Amino acid sequence: MPLFKTPDDLLQEGNDRLLRGDFPGAQRSFQSASDGFSKKGIGPGAQYARALSVVMGLSSPNPSAGDYQAVVEALLPLGELPIKLGPRTIAASQLRHEADLLREERSILASAPSTPEAHQAAGARLQALSVAYRQMGNQVLHLPELFQRGTVAASSKAPALAALAEEELGEASVVQDPKRAAEHNQNARNWWLQVGEAARAQAATERVQRYGRAVKCWFCGREVAGEGINFRQLPSDVTGFPASQEAGALAECDPQGGVVYACRPCGSAVERLADEKAQLRAKEIELRVNKMLESMRSKAGPMGQQWIPSTLPP
Numbered sequence: 001m002p003l004f005k006t007p008d009d010l011l012q013e014g015n016d017r018l019l020r021g022d023f024p025g026a027q028r029s030f031q032s033a034s035d036g037f038s039k040k041g042i043g044p045g046a047q048y049a050r051a052l053s054v055v056m057g058l059s060s061p062n063p064s065a066g067d068y069q070a071v072v073e074a075l076l077p078l079g080e081l082p083i084k085l086g087p088r089t090i091a092a093s094q095l096r097h098e099a100d101l102l103r104e105e106r107s108i109l110a111s112a113p114s115t116p117e118a119h120q121a122a123g124a125r126l127q128a129l130s131v132a133y134r135q136m137g138n139q140v141l142h143l144p145e146l147f148q149r150g151t152v153a154a155s156s157k158a159p160a161l162a163a164l165a166e167e168e169l170g171e172a173s174v175v176q177d178p179k180r181a182a183e184h185n186q187n188a189r190n191w192w193l194q195v196g197e198a199a200r201a202q203a204a205t206e207r208v209q210r211y212g213r214a215v216k217c218w219f220c221g222r223e224v225a226g227e228g229i230n231f232r233q234l235p236s237d238v239t240g241f242p243a244s245q246e247a248g249a250l251a252e253c254d255p256q257g258g259v260v261y262a263c264r265p266c267g268s269a270v271e272r273l274a275d276e277k278a279q280l281r282a283k284e285i286e287l288r289v290n291k292m293l294e295s296m297r298s299k300a301g302p303m304g305q306q307w308i309p310s311t312l313p314p
């Protein structure tokens with residue numbers, strides 16, 4: 001090695017370090033190469049070396065969407081230029097496409113949708129991402145291969161993303177249309193089974209059953225679907241009570257469990273009424289306790305009073 005390394009030497013050094021798995025070292029070499037090229041003015045060499053150093057930023061244990069975005073932007077000026085990255089040489093545009101998909105994946109998974117609209121949007125993005133990976137076929141993804149040392153075929157990522165998409169679409173429609181939500185979860189179950197995720201498939205199956213279940217409200221007689229969403233069970237004494245016996249009619253109570261089904265408006269009306277009564281009762285008890293404390297304080301005398309609160313503490 002000459003005493004003063006040229007930018008090209010530094011590029012070579014970076015790639016050697018990369019091959020040994022020394023990513024921080026590789027990043028330093030690529031950055032030095034970029035600085036060296038820059039001294040001769042911003043040119044393709046500096047952009048090339050800088051892009052490699054930014055790619056090394058993905059070696060951290062959990063790169064964020066922002067880290068991937070930085071890679072996308074650093075690769076943009078390189079167009080179709082072939083990039084030597086560890087054991088492989090690939091077109092900059094191809095690596096950029098990969099980084100862009102991984103950025104989208106991190107971005108969606110980091111978002112926490114809480115409204116039907118947000119669930120719908122997340123579902124649509126996951127579906128698009130799944131299709132994009134499927135279109136890449138068996139092409140090996142370079143970034144996971146480089147940093148996680150595993151061979152991941154692009155299309156192998158598609159089913160899990162499709163499953164997550166169906167779950168999001170299910171959440172989006174669960175209140176308005178629980179039967180549709182059940183269908184989405186049925187699809188999710190099939191995708192999870194395809195990738196051998198038995199526990200997630202089972203969870204989806206349970207949602208299918210809950211969302212798809214329809215009953216008749218004991219109180220108002222409305223037919224509703226979606227257990228835990230649009231109707232709930234209320235404990236009640238229905239033993240021996242004549243329930244509707246029409247053929248094909250939906251159940252309005254559990255024949256064994258001593259519960260009746262209440263649609264959301266009826267159920268919440270019962271709950272609020274009970275809550276009001278409970279608060280009123282609590283207030284009455286508080287008044288009685290305060291009266292009792294007052295009488296105890298007056299009997300305890302000046303010395304004993306300090307140990308007795310004047311009102312019931314909250």
Ligand SMILES: [Zn+2]
Nearest residue numbers: 217220263266
């Ligand atoms: Zn009702």
